Amino acid sequence: MDIAAILDDCIERLRRGEAIETCLARYPGREQELGALLHVAAQLHDAPRPRLSMTSRTVMQERLHGAMAGKEPLHVRRPLLGWLRLPAPPRPRFAFAYATLLLIILLSVSLTNIAVNSLPGTPLYPAKRVAEDARLALTSGAAQRAILHLERAQKRLAELERLFAEGRYDAEALAAMQNETALAFMEIARIGGERQNKLLGQFLAAVRAQRAALAAAAERQTDPVARLALETAAAVAARE
């Protein structure tokens, strides 16, 4: 039996709950070679399996529905790279303005993409928020806006957690998260029926996640002012 087959056999045994040592004992003389690999396999077995949050899941599904709504009938074939079609070439005297406009658009898109992971206090963060505000301004319907506010609240929470990991605290980011949560609730209140119940479930899940994250951050916080602010915010979330 070659080493790849032996290793695979041991991995299957580990998956069924057998201890590494028991497995090694089955293959005397190969313990050293196998042992290290099996420890790596055990680490991989125990690695976390992150899942999409319920909010992100719903937002994505809504976007997919939106994309489907704009689909052409199946029998209509799009030309190759049809999406790349640009407007008709400008007349020469407008060429410079046209090129400048394109450049501005390209730069804006690139900056927005780069800014996606920026944090409060960094130079690109305002660009991230402007892009988010633009998206909100283009969103109509209470349900869609509620989902977007929940998504924005989740982003603020993720930013706060990244700041906490760096030992920083940002009162504005905390206030922004609470504001987005309140706006989401206001939009949900305007919806009726089954849809409202579904979004309320997501709202409560989001608030529970906020409460847990804020309470954990408060425990780790050494700055008394930040600690008090986080404890208060966690208590407010608990009352929602």
Added chain:
Amino acid sequence: MNDVCSDAEMIQLIQGAQRWETAAVDRLYDLYADKVFRYVWYRVGNRETAEDLTMDVFLRLLEHVPAFRLNHERPVASFSAWLFRIASNRVVDHYRRRGKGEMPVEPRAEVEASISPTERGQAIVEADETATELRGAIATLTEEQRQVILYKFVEEMSNAEVARLLGKSEGAVKSLQHRALAAIQRALRLPVTRKA
């Protein structure tokens, strides 16, 4: 939500998705959203980016599914392989656009945020630190090795399933698994500097 799909159901789902039927697309999304997200997350290491790329993968699915050629002998495996190939290409595009550089390491707090509250706890938090190292080590693998590791250990597929997905024999999957684990072991033992 039932996350198991038979070959017969998959044929119906793909045909439905090719007609852009919402129910079929929703079911495919339910089946694969978390799997694609995990696959991407292990390759980019950042929740926000992984979510954006996952969205992009499903939008591309919608765009290209009408042209997908259904393999009636192994519909689930061929569709999964096709979808993960889109995901893999999307990750490669992402790094190409960003330019070469070190793979970002997700802050631990963000890793925690990516796990449901019920899964949180000290043991998980400690495991996450290991996971970040593991993720870095996985990034050093070849594409085929990486796929074997993610399919087998993250998605918990059998050798037969992975072999069908990759179009290889089970023996080849075992060899790839062996080489991949040895490479991860070396990467974990040594300081890792890697390219995206």
